[in-house]
Amino acid sequence: MARPSLGNETDLFFPRFEGQVVDRGPYLVVRTPANPTFYWGNYLIFDAPPGERDFPRWMDLFVEELGRPPQVRHVLFGWSGGEPSAAALAPFTREGFELSEDLVLATSAVHAPPHPNTEATFRPLETDAEWAEALEHQVLMREPHFDEAPYRDFKARQLARYRRMADAGRGAWFGAFLGERLVADLGLFHEGPLARYQSVETHPDFRRRGLCGTLVWRAAEYAREHWGVKQWVIVAVSDGPATSIYTSVGFEFVERKLALLRPPGA
Incomplete structure (x- = not known):
């Protein structure tokens, strides 16, 4: 497969560390056996959007490459390139798929926001207690449609992988602390x-x-x-309020990242 778009390429940092990325030519297979509920760790990436006759072929490929439930209960397709036609989308939407759109932002120079916070301490997480606090914070901030128990299990697995990546020198999880309290957090990982x-x-x-x-x-x-990073990428929900925050520190729009997801139970 030709090199994926910037959003897809940086998505692959994570399964490449502790999963599998298999190049099949016209598509990539992404597998994360240790976290089968992770949508963006278990999916297919194609080199072009679906065409009008691709629905049955893409579904067969997903089953062939990633199996049937209960191992992987969702179905997710990504691609590099443009937007599919309405006719190409129709068979997917009839079968419970939703078209998602995210904005890929990038910059070679992150700068301070217009009104930087001078009260908090900003640093990588260090202790078991801080990582546990980050888990609680991430679970608290989940979207309302995610039930707490399965989301906690998913996020615990995900943060455990992020910590292993940090231990391997591939990035860090950062927190903003007011006193001893974690009030904001994020991950930043690199290749x-x-x-x-x-x-x-x-x-x-x-x-x-x-x-x-x-x-x-x-x-x-x-x-x-510490790592010699020269370009930073962030992916934001297309209608989310955070985009203006990211642009205020130097990020600019690069591309749209489209995908088709059928969540469990749909």
Whole structure:
């Protein structure tokens, strides 16, 4: 397969570390056996959007490469390139798929936000207690449609992998601390000079204090100084409020990242 788009390429940092990425030519197989509920760890990436006759072929390939439930209960397809036609989308939507759209933002120079936070301490997590606090914070910030128990299991597996990546020198999980309390956190991981942010969250009680933008900036400074990172990538929900925060510290729109997801039970 030709090199994936920037959003897809940085998605692959994580399964390449502790999963499998198999090049089949016109598509990539992404598997994360240790976390089968992780959507973006178990899916197919094609080199072009689906065509009008691709639905049965793509479904057969997913079953062939990733198996049937209960191991992987969702179905997810990504691709590099443009937007599928309405006719190509129709058979997917009839079978419970949703078209998702995220914005891929990137920069070669992250700078301070207009009003940086000077109250908090910004640094990588260090102790077991801090990682446990990050888990609680990430679970608290989940989308309302995710039930707590399965989401906690998924997030615990995910953070355990992030910690192993940090221990291997591939990145870090950063927190903003007011006293001893974690009030915002994010991950930043890299392959060579390219880095990707993960799961940027600020506690609702501490928003509008410049914590998010300052944490993104401070993490980038750490990555530049310690890992030699020269380009930073962040993926944001297309209609989410965080995009303006990211652009305020230097990020610019690069591409849209489209995907088709059928979640469990759909």
